[in-house]
Amino acid sequence: MTEKKMVVASSNRKKIAEIVNILEDMNWTVISMAEAAVDLEIEEDGDTFEQNSYKKALEVVKATGITAIADDSGLEVDALQGRPGVFSARFSGEGATDHSNNQKLLAMMESIPEGKRTARFVCAASVVFPDMEYFTVRGECEGEILFEARGLGGFGYDPLFYLPNYKKTFGQLDVRIKNSISHRAKALAKVKARLSDLERGPGI
Numbered sequence: 001m002t003e004k005k006m007v008v009a010s011s012n013r014k015k016i017a018e019i020v021n022i023l024e025d026m027n028w029t030v031i032s033m034a035e036a037a038v039d040l041e042i043e044e045d046g047d048t049f050e051q052n053s054y055k056k057a058l059e060v061v062k063a064t065g066i067t068a069i070a071d072d073s074g075l076e077v078d079a080l081q082g083r084p085g086v087f088s089a090r091f092s093g094e095g096a097t098d099h100s101n102n103q104k105l106l107a108m109m110e111s112i113p114e115g116k117r118t119a120r121f122v123c124a125a126s127v128v129f130p131d132m133e134y135f136t137v138r139g140e141c142e143g144e145i146l147f148e149a150r151g152l153g154g155f156g157y158d159p160l161f162y163l164p165n166y167k168k169t170f171g172q173l174d175v176r177i178k179n180s181i182s183h184r185a186k187a188l189a190k191v192k193a194r195l196s197d198l199e200r201g202p203g204i
Helices: 013-022 049-064 085-090 098-108 175-181 183-200
Strands: 005-008 029-032 067-077 118-128 134-145 161-163
Touching: 005 013, 013 029, 013 067, 013 175, 013 183, 049 067, 049 118, 049 134, 067 085, 067 183, 085 098, 118 183, 134 183, 175 183
Parallel strands: 005 029, 005 067
Antiparallel strands: 067 118, 118 134, 134 161
């Protein structure tokens, strides 16, 4: 592969910053859609994280002609049969915000006791190249849902997602630690490995 520029197919500034941070030691220049002079609204209508991430990256490649990376991430709560899942960002309906999503989750889990509040963050990341070759990988991070938010860091459900081994939520965790253990970090580690493999030899 000779192309060393990659567009992050997202308008979420915090997500872009995380991806840029995690991939900073790669031999790629990672830029935002704004820096690529493209403004797209891509409907995330897939049934899986993998379908959504591929669709987003594909649309950005078509618009820019530049390699694109996209992730689709969400929270799966065991007591809610895997919800909110692919609907994580819009869990509380049209105009959803992080706060309204968190409040709906807490309300739905009000009667779920400690020990039964297991959950995981899931991230599917897709890289699509200008020749339309692509790969998709998946990362997961296990945790628990608290009864109240803790911490001001991160975004989305981070203040509710508790990691027993660290005794902190993603909202409290140092960003360097989060970016080494999170679902997105695990998926992007696989992205880095695949890109390194591609640089060493032809084919996906």
